Ligand SMILES: Nc1ncnc2c1ncn2[C@@H]1O[C@H](COP(=O)(O)OP(=O)(O)O)[C@@H](O)[C@H]1O
Ligand code: SF4
């Protein structure tokens with residue numbers, strides 16, 4: 001039994017201008033102890049996907065799925081009460097902005113022990129002892145004295161460590177890290193990533209590492225899921241995906257990596273992620289894709305099994321008949337939608 | 339061990355800074371009082387002394403006393419020195435020192451104001467919180483509609499309407515005063531609700547309560563509306579914060595998320611607003627006391643205007659201004675106490 | 685593993701385009717039923733005020749003691765000739781209310797106009813010249829804000845002498861700080877932007893800059909504040925009238941009407957009910973409008 005099973009998940013937000021579909025037909029399986037990287041540009045629905053798994057989609061968002069299960073529990077029909085026993089205990093999440101993610105009016109100690117007392121039923125004394133232990137484990141110096149500190153008195157990196165300590169407090173089976181280093185100084189980023197990886201190994205937790213940086217997943221994830229405009233574009237083992245990307249979008253993301261750039265120039269993908277008003281009819285990436293054809297502009301490709309994973313493209317890069325198929329379907333040049 | 343995050347020194351510095359910030363305000367208020375009284379038509383010395391038709395000898399003596407022969411800045415200095423010693427002149431009518439009259443009447447105003455703010459809090463906080471949680475529900479729209487009406491209420495009319503309904507129509511509440519005339523209550527604290535309990539006439543307490551009901555509602559209406567609106571918007575803002583998402587991600591109960599994690603932060607702006615409402619409250623007290631013949635400082639000030647009792651007007655307004663300023667300072671300090679971010683910066 | 689459908693998302697059709705700003709503004713505004721109701725009421729009150737001579741059934745000041753304290757028409761003893769009844773000296777209440785609308789609107793507009801004119805100039809000066817000028821102006825505004833507004837107005841009127849003119853001046857002074865703060869904040873944000881620096885470098889005079897470049901950028905908050913200011917002005921002026929410090933009898937100002945009617949509260953409910961209701965409805969309408977405008981100008985803040 002997989003730890004996480006998601007089938008055909010959609011999340012929609014009604015807005016003034018119409019219904020915003022932030023996540024569109026996402027399916028995903030995650031085994032115990034597996035590390036999954038989720039990448040994609042900002043606004044591609046990475047966070048919303050994982051918030052849906054956590055049951056944290058804010059009103060008036062709507063979640064629909066054929067299946068949404070964690071550790072064998074059906075999350076679509078679970079009661080609020082049972083769900084709260086899972087969240088924060090068996091599945092935990094840390095966020096992009098550590099400083100605003102901690103409550104400014106309570107001490108670090110209070111916020112940390114709160115979780116322990118709720119899920120583990122510890123008394124104040126025991127929870128405080130455990131909190132000190134946890135702060136030590138996440139590499140916070142002189143943890144005893146930090147218990148009485150307020151979040152605004154700690155640096156961003158320290159706060160993220162506190163968030164991590166809070167997340168692992170009840171030995172979760174799954175930890176979701178939503179861009180855990182994006183808001184931090186470059187020097188701190190590596191430390192936090194190392195900490196997450198070592199904690200994952202030690203405890204054999206499932207780990208979902210959300211990031212918009214391909215480099216981050218390269219050396220951490222076993223499997224990578226590439227998202228674009230709410231859809232999965234490619235989902236394969238990390239080794240395969242980095243060695244031979246099959247989707248033009250993945251290839252473009254990889255080309256944008258500093259160490260892969262040619263001639264010292266950083267490649268960027270022209271154009272932006274489509275929003276509410278400019279969502280293409282066909283392939284969502286077609287306005288920015290170098291290989292788009294009339295066919296991809298009018299017919300949305302399905303997510304199909306490919307090269308040991310899944311891909312959503314009419315013309316996978318590794319397809320031997322690719323050129324013929326593209327030529328047959330009238331290529332339309334490379335101009336990007338403005 | 340690192341320095342304790344809560345240091346007495348930082349606290350002291352915070353308090354001193356805040357206290358020093360009100361000095362210019364105090365000087366401003368005294369300047370205003372000083373100059374305004376000089377704009378009153380007629381002989382300024384008679385106005386200031388609170389005596390009419392003074393004989394020339396006394397007039398000359400007073401001239402010296404107030405420093406009218408000296409530059410205006412010296413006159414202001416004399417005035418300020420007097421104010422600081424608690425000398426605010428004496429009433430033209432009663433010849434009583436203004437400060438004494440004020441102190442005798444002020445408890446009645448405070449009693450009314452406290453009841454009103456309590457009334458506003460008890461209804462306004464829960465209404466605002468529930469409206470925020472049930473955003474866009476009928477309850478939410480109802481609370482917001484009613485509070486906008488309350489906010490737009492001409493309270494002098496509201497008082498008359500309540501009298502019309504409760505006193506005239508149903509004969510439930512008295513129309514004026516603090517207590518039935520048949521009771522004589524020895525003023526101990528000045529608060530009738532307490533003094534009646536200390537007296538040997540238990541029915542007097544209920545009489546005081548019945549007299550308080552309508553004025554409390556009238557004076558509490560605008561603060562109630564403001565508190566409900568403010569609580570709602572503060573809660574809505576806080577409920578969208580990252581740390582609320584964190585609290586939910588920890589698996590905390592809905593009640594704990596709202597009542598602890600959200601409310602604690604939402605109260606910060608609400609406390610500020612309540613503080614600002616204290617000023618509005620004293621304004622409202624002037625109208626409320628006039629309608630219900632409530633023997634407080636508000637009615638006293640209005641009476642002074644019609645009796646052309648300028649020393650009372652000058653001193654009373656100054657005292658009220660100082661009271662409001664001090665309350666604002668206290669609110670500011672309380673704000674620092676409940677908001678650690680404020681306490682540690684500055 | 686996935687059952688993938690090819691249909692495009694329900695609403696996000698490729699032809700949808702973002703709406704024009706003005707349309708969007710009206711969209712937000714008209715979606716707010718309260719704001720629209722406020723606007724409708726204001727238009728109605730303005731029409732009543734403008735057409736008072738035509739609409740009012742009687743002269744607002746003609747007294748006739750033989751018909752004193754007639755109840756409204758639906759009550760026993762009332763007559764349709766005096767729909768809302770008559771006051772203690774036989775004046776038609778409806779007619780007085782209609783003429784009172786003229787006064788109330790006039791008060792609101794004049795007070796806010798004075799306040800905006802003086803306030804923006806002070807604010808612009810404070811924002812442009814900074815330094816001591818700014819400290820002095822802003823400190824003064826802080827003091828005015830600290831003092832309870834009606835108390836300040838009462839003291840000023842008490843000194844200047846009761847009357848509508850002085851009451852309006854006092855109220856204008858009391859609401860002044862809002863406009864000063866707004867204008868100053870606008871100047872400070874605008875002057876930090878490049879185009880103002882550029883205009884300065886290219887030799888545009890300060891006065892020109894103030895009025896041509898900066899002022900248009902704070903019109904939105906000024907309009908909102910003006911709407912809310914009118915409601916405060918009407919309310920405070922009525923309160924002064926009620927205390928006998930504002931418009932003097934026999935003026936049909938609504939607050940003054942209430943002051944006259946006070947002693948009849950036990951005998952004739954209509955003489956106190958209608959003037960206050962008129963104040964409440966008008967003030968409420970301006971507040972609704974102000975709230976609606978604010979939300980429509982800044983949809984992000986809308987909650
Ligand atoms: N509460 C919300 N209301 C409306 N739209 C939202 C909300 N949350 C997210 N979205 C939209 O969903 C899309 C995906 O967001 P997100 O998952 O945060 O992207 P990312 O991949 O950067 O994490 C974005 O376009 C965002 O605007
Ligand atoms: S379907 Fe066509 S447009 Fe879309 S990614 Fe593949 S090649 Fe590009």
Ligand SMILES: [Mg+2]
Pocket residue numbers: 043046047048178179
């Ligand atoms: Mg995100």
